[in-house]
Amino acid sequence: MLKRMLTTLIVILAVSWTAAGQSRQATDRVIAIRAGRLLDVEEGRVIENATIVVRGERIEAVGRDVAVPEGAEIIDLAQHTVMPGFIDMHTHLTGDPSYGYSDQALHQWPGYSAIVGAKNARKTLLAGFTTVRNVGAGEWADVALRDAIRNGIVPGPRMFVSAYALGITGGHCDRNGYRPDALSEPGVERGIANGVDEVIKAVRYQIKYGADVIKICATGGVLSAGDAVGAPQYTFEEIRAIVRTAAMAGRKVAAHAHGNEGIKTAVRAGVASIEHGSILDEEAIQLMKEHGTYLVPTLMAFEAVVKAAKEGKLAPWSAKKALEIEPYARRSIRMAIRSGVNIAFGTDAGVFPHGQNADEFRLLVDAGMTPLQAIQSATIQAARLLGQEKNLGSIEPGKWADIIAVRGDPLSDVTLLKNIDFVMKAGVVYKRDGNEIPFTPSK
Numbered sequence: 323m324l325k326r327m328l329t330t331l332i333v334i335l336a337v338s339w340t341a342a343g344q345s346r347q348a349t350d351r352v353i354a355i356r357a358g359r360l361l362d363v364e365e366g367r368v369i370e371n372a373t374i375v376v377r378g379e380r381i382e383a384v385g386r387d388v389a390v391p392e393g394a395e396i397i398d399l400a401q402h403t404v405m406p407g408f409i410d411m412h413t414h415l416t417g418d419p420s421y422g423y424s425d426q427a428l429h430q431w432p433g434y435s436a437i438v439g440a441k442n443a444r445k446t447l448l449a450g451f452t453t454v455r456n457v458g459a460g461e462w463a464d465v466a467l468r469d470a471i472r473n474g475i476v477p478g479p480r481m482f483v484s485a486y487a488l489g490i491t492g493g494h495c496d497r498n499g500y501r502p503d504a505l506s507e508p509g510v511e512r513g514i515a516n517g518v519d520e521v522i523k524a525v526r527y528q529i530k531y532g533a534d535v536i537k538i539c540a541t542g543g544v545l546s547a548g549d550a551v552g553a554p555q556y557t558f559e560e561i562r563a564i565v566r567t568a569a570m571a572g573r574k575v576a577a578h579a580h581g582n583e584g585i586k587t588a589v590r591a592g593v594a595s596i597e598h599g600s601i602l603d604e605e606a607i608q609l610m611k612e613h614g615t616y617l618v619p620t621l622m623a624f625e626a627v628v629k630a631a632k633e634g635k636l637a638p639w640s641a642k643k644a645l646e647i648e649p650y651a652r653r654s655i656r657m658a659i660r661s662g663v664n665i666a667f668g669t670d671a672g673v674f675p676h677g678q679n680a681d682e683f684r685l686l687v688d689a690g691m692t693p694l695q696a697i698q699s700a701t702i703q704a705a706r707l708l709g710q711e712k713n714l715g716s717i718e719p720g721k722w723a724d725i726i727a728v729r730g731d732p733l734s735d736v737t738l739l740k741n742i743d744f745v746m747k748a749g750v751v752y753k754r755d756g757n758e759i760p761f762t763p764s765k
């Protein structure tokens with residue numbers, strides 16, 4: 323009797339068409355996708371009438387002459403353009419926009435931000451972003467969310483997380499503007515570190531508790547109180563020590579940087595990417611090209627803060643900084659695109675509502691990219707910056723089956739990418755014909 327019940331249960335699990343149900347079957351399941359137009363982001367070309375064979379979590383075969391294995395489930399995307407899942411290299415999934423956010427530090431319970439993150443992770447995945455690099459979160463909420471997604475507890479993109487961002491006392495990554503006894507003074511555990519010894523300890527601490535990447539605040543920022551947006555906030559020696567310590571553990575460093583001097587210092591010290599990069603000049607561009615440094619432009623963030631400033635939603639000091647920096651940022655990103663600096667797609671989602679990430683494509687094209695280049699920045703280029711080009715960033719045998727599709731031709735209109743019709747992550751379908759597939763937790 324028990325055996326029969328178990329058999330019945332296994333049959334039910336095998337046929338249940340839910341995202342988690344597929345996940346349980348992922349090892350053996352074979353799916354053949356018929357792609358009307360397949361975008362080959364490595365070669366920059368479209369392949370018509372291609373077949374993609376997915377076995378379990380990975381892609382097994384792709385091309386025009388690929389045979390459909392017997393018994394494979396067929397997914398018909400003949401009317402679609404099929405692409406690798408998108409990667410957003412700059413998100414803050416565990417936060418929602420709240421320009422008076424300094425109050426959260428006093429009122430929000432521990433754990434709340436991870437729950438907010440679960441909500442935002444689902445939205446981000448359904449928007450076609452199958453991977454994110456989350457650069458800055460408190461309370462280990464990003465580490466918890468990453469693991470919950472990995473374990474099939476909640477739906478969301480594959481996450482690479484930084485845990486606490488590293489910054490100087492009183493800098494962009496600190497919490498400023500309170501009387502000294504209102505909040506406990508953060509130390510290396512919460513990313514606040516000064517001097518070479520402390521930054522080394524802070525890097526090791528974040529890695530110990532789950533960081534896949536190290537995020538630093540190399541200059542002031544727009545939404546923080548008490549610091550000039552362009553001011554350098556770490557010395558060359560400090561950033562060098564951060565980069566070396568991170569590299570020993572196989573981690574890369576992402577540097578938030580607006581000001582020209584701070585950008586150059588971070589590039590010379592060997593960071594992998596400059597986030598925002600508002601004030602670039604010829605020398606900074608040259609340095610980035612020499613070092614192979616990536617720029618992650620976050621144009622959506624600039625647009626969002628300028629809008630908020632004009633609507634009177636920002637604190638006066640933030641509004642002033644937002645309006646001051648934005649024209650520089652536009653010019654700098656144009657210059658970087660024209661000069662051929664490596665660019666990886668990143669939005670700073672969290673500064674604006676999650677799930678709108680694909681609007682960055684429009685802004686990148688406005689700044690001088692071709693639609694193909696913009697899509698490459700969110701796929702193969704982002705995968706390279708993650709150091710995951712063997713697993714991610716294109717539809718090739720051996721890589722994770724992260725596959726999305728859209729109706730129409732995004733190479734002639736990138737705004738189509740705001741309406742993703744089909745989402746598969748690691749062989750599991752989360753969205754089909756524009757509809758979310760019901761998700762059941764794996765436990």
Ligand SMILES: [Zn+2]
Pocket residue numbers: 412413414457458670
């Ligand atoms: Zn950010």
